[in-house]
Amino acid sequence: MRQTTTNSPIFVVQLLLALCWMLGSHSCGYAQVAKPADLEVESDSSGGDAEIVVSQEAADIHSRSYVFDGHNDLPWLIRQEASMSFGNFDIAQRQTDSHTDIPRLREGGVGAQFWSVYVPAHTAESGKSHQMTIEQIQIVKAMVKKYPDTFAFALTTSDIEEARKLNKIASLIGVEGGHSIENSIGKLQRLFELGARYMTLTHSDTLDWADSCSDEAKSGGLSEFGREVVKEMNRLGMLVDISHVSPDTMQDAIDTSSAPVIFSHSSAAGIADHPRNVPDEILRQLPNDGGVVMVNFYSGFVVPESAANTRTMFERGRELRAKYGDDEEAIRKETAIYRRRHPVLPGTIHDVADHIDHIVKVAGIDHVGIGSDYDGIGTVPKGLEDVASYPNLTQVLVDRGYSESDIHKIMSGNILRVIKAAEAVAAEMRN
Numbered sequence: 001m002r003q004t005t006t007n008s009p010i011f012v013v014q015l016l017l018a019l020c021w022m023l024g025s026h027s028c029g030y031a032q033v034a035k036p037a038d039l040e041v042e043s044d045s046s047g048g049d050a051e052i053v054v055s056q057e058a059a060d061i062h063s064r065s066y067v068f069d070g071h072n073d074l075p076w077l078i079r080q081e082a083s084m085s086f087g088n089f090d091i092a093q094r095q096t097d098s099h100t101d102i103p104r105l106r107e108g109g110v111g112a113q114f115w116s117v118y119v120p121a122h123t124a125e126s127g128k129s130h131q132m133t134i135e136q137i138q139i140v141k142a143m144v145k146k147y148p149d150t151f152a153f154a155l156t157t158s159d160i161e162e163a164r165k166l167n168k169i170a171s172l173i174g175v176e177g178g179h180s181i182e183n184s185i186g187k188l189q190r191l192f193e194l195g196a197r198y199m200t201l202t203h204s205d206t207l208d209w210a211d212s213c214s215d216e217a218k219s220g221g222l223s224e225f226g227r228e229v230v231k232e233m234n235r236l237g238m239l240v241d242i243s244h245v246s247p248d249t250m251q252d253a254i255d256t257s258s259a260p261v262i263f264s265h266s267s268a269a270g271i272a273d274h275p276r277n278v279p280d281e282i283l284r285q286l287p288n289d290g291g292v293v294m295v296n297f298y299s300g301f302v303v304p305e306s307a308a309n310t311r312t313m314f315e316r317g318r319e320l321r322a323k324y325g326d327d328e329e330a331i332r333k334e335t336a337i338y339r340r341r342h343p344v345l346p347g348t349i350h351d352v353a354d355h356i357d358h359i360v361k362v363a364g365i366d367h368v369g370i371g372s373d374y375d376g377i378g379t380v381p382k383g384l385e386d387v388a389s390y391p392n393l394t395q396v397l398v399d400r401g402y403s404e405s406d407i408h409k410i411m412s413g414n415i416l417r418v419i420k421a422a423e424a425v426a427a428e429m430r431n
């Protein structure tokens with residue numbers, strides 16, 4: 001169970017940053033790690049009891065494979081709250097102000113992780129997106145270097161398999177938002193060279209070449225240049241991530257990409273109606289496409305009542321920034337009032353399992369994975385408090401009748417298959 005200490009320096013910094021991120025600038029969910037007290041929601045206000053006891057059977061099933069999570073925002077936390085240094089936030093020690101540290105990654109059975117090198121979409125306005133993204137990549141590389149017994153940098157599926165043999169956590173890089181390439185194929189290639197192995201086509205804002213799910217449409221999906229970006233990603237061997245994009249962009253990406261697509265951290269709109277979730281019409285195309293939806297754990301996306309209350313969160317963030325500029329106090333007050341009226345109820349691990357069930361029902365067992373969004377989100381469901389919680393999910397899946405091989409597909413097998421397919425496409429296109 002993650003706890004926050006209100007008098008710690010980290011908490012104070014987090015409090016301020018949480019406010020900034022609520023303005024639509026933060027990576028994924030609503031508020032970051034620690035939430036302002038006046039936005040707290042009673043944790044038992046939704047969903048009932050979710051105390052999960054992991055049986056020996058489930059623990060064994062979990063330990064015979066590993067978790068390959070599609071999205072973790074620890075690098076952004078290290079930038080914002082630790083001056084970009086693991087010397088200031090030692091993840092070898094158990095931390096109370098984050099979802100992620102090494103002891104809990106080990107408890108959770110994490111064997112591979114896409115580390116998000118997110119930078120806010122508004123950094124594009126000052127021309128800083130690309131450079132800041134490179135700095136975020138350097139944070140991931142610094143992490144691997146500082147903790148060499150735990151992490152291994154991975155670019156390919158053979159790197160991942162090699163890391164697993166050494167019991168290390170294969171560490172891959174995912175770029176969150178096409179603003180990071182600043183409309184340049186050359187900058188896309190540069191990010192690939194530095195190790196990026198997926199790019200989410202947009203974040204919260206519509207780009208010149210791709211529409212976001214949380215902004216006005218410009219191209220009605222992908223522009224001509226947007227399709228060029230996707231084709232170049234195929235050629236390079238970089239996964240096309242269509243979390244955060246509009247349904248039209250999802251469709252254009254599926255139609256354009258020669259390799260299977262991924263949703264690195266999205267859930268199912270059929271369960272919780274939120275623009276960040278994947279519509280059934282898209283899910284139905286995944287068997288043909290081969291892609292995978294890696295389910296997001298943020299309560300604001302997965303709990304139906306909470307999704308109703310966060311549906312316009314990115315748009316509201318932009319509006320408040322336009323209204324108040326840098327007046328963080330005014331923004332904080334207005335946000336707090338809004339959030340009290342429209343709370344994010346935490347829900348439980350069973351809400352997340354409902355999304356998995358739905359994706360399995362509509363798309364099939366080969367098209368679902370895990371993309372927690374840990375350390376990019378504030379409110380999390382009971383039973384999924386942090387990176388140590390994944391075995392709870394295995395228990396719930398066992399309880400729901402999933403076989404061991406199905407659970408292994410969800411935890412890591414499906415995303416590994418998709419990366420292999422993308423590698424094969426890239427090899428063919430380069431020949």
Ligand SMILES: [Zn+2]
Nearest residue numbers: 027028029265
């Ligand atoms: Zn996100």
